[in-house]
Amino acid sequence: MQRMGFFTDTTLCIGCKACEVACKQWNQLPDDGFHFTGMSYDNTGMLGASTWRHVAFVERAAELPGQGSPRDGVEGGARAFGELFPAGQPGPTSLLGHDIQPTHLETPVALGPTERALGKFSWLMLSDVCKHCERAGCLEACPTGAIVRTEFGSVYVQPDVCNGCGYCVSACPFGVVDRREEDGRAWKCTLCYDRLKGGMVPACAKACPTASIQFGELEDLRARARRCVEQLHARGVAEAHLYGEDAASQPGTEGLHAFFLLCDRPEVYNLPPDPVVPTAKVVRSWRSMAAGVLSLAALAMGAVFSARRA
Structure with a gap:
């Protein structure tokens, strides 16, 4: 298996939305409606069934x-x-239009x-996408086998197998998976699986003019990302860090196949600080339930013995 993925350097993103346009064009995704949202330059708002790439504009008073x-x-x-x-x-x-001297x-x-x-004042920009988690909650929750792990390590939803149950929607800790109103089926980024099969780069990475979105083999991307962080630290950007690079930094999902270089806390970018796949807590839940049952049994036995003595 080739473990491919995305490394998104938010310090290089200029908010041009070329990735959004390329994604919609290649995958023939419907528009999100042509109406005023009041959300600055962010007309798409969030990831969804018809938006597989979303450029977030974060305004900060710093x-x-x-x-x-x-x-x-x-x-x-x-x-x-x-x-x-x-x-x-x-x-x-x-x-505006004047020299500041x-x-x-x-x-x-x-x-x-x-x-x-x-x-x-500053802008923070992030081209968000499905993380293609190493341990994917959507894949583990799917009851029909519609969600599979491809030979490139990506998580792919087979639309002809999906029955629209929605279990994957609630199982995604990032809120990526969404169902389309027209047919109820689940949709998300495919990592341009059809392009990868043809030896091509995903449309969003190919269209990015600043190389903010970088595609390649995961180990190579991780090495490149660590060098970027070191360079930023040397330039005084102490806040620069990697989000979801590996299992150590993202234990709740065992690492992401689409990870990010951030210059602020994940919450500022509308990313969860500690995402956990729901199924990762199943064993703990069963242990808690077993402990509860044993406690109730002990209390019942104690009540019976007390009644007999009385």
């Missing part, structure tokens, strides 16, 4: 380490604009809320 203009004169980060241009001092009347020709003005906030 700057990234190393963010800012080199003209700030501060190594490793930028100062807030309020520090650069304090109230009553020469400063730009608008930060103060000049004697500009009128002294107090900074507005937007200008003050721009110094502590």
Whole structure:
């Protein structure tokens, strides 16, 4: 078995959504509706039956380490604009289309809320996808054998076998699997299984213009990802870490075949911090139930002996 997968470097994502478009085009997925969502630039909202790649836009009231203009004169980060241009001092009347260096020709003005906030603002972008877990809850929960592990290590839902029971939906700790309203069957990313069979790269990875989405053999991707983290740490981005790289970092699923480089806590990216496949707790549940039954039996026996003595 070739263990293939995705390594997504969120520090390279520019939010262009080329991966979303390529995924929908190749897999002939229906649109998600052409209506205003009010969710910034995130018109698709989340992964679903018709969205197998989703680019999340996370707005933060904090700057990234190393963010800012080199003209700030501060190594490793930028100062807030309020520090650069304090109230009553020469400063730009608008930060859009102007050089941020103060000049004697500009009128002294107090900074507005937007200008003050721009110094502590950053985007985090993440192209999310099915994780193709090493231990997949959807696969273990499927009663019909519709979900299988392919020769590439990916988790594939066979639409002609799926009966729409929905067990896989509740068994996925990432909320990836979804049922289509038209037929009730479950759908998710296939890792472009048809393209892999033809020796091609998945559509999303091929379309990504910044190499944020990288596809390849898992061990090679993991080595590459660790080097990226080391480089970011050397540049002062101490928050950089890998999410779901292996069983050690993701024990609840024994590792992911689509893992990520993040620069903040997983919850910020709408990823669960400690996902666990439901079936992983089956043994513990049976032990708890057995302990409960034994306790009840002991109490019953105690009650019987007490009644006899009385």
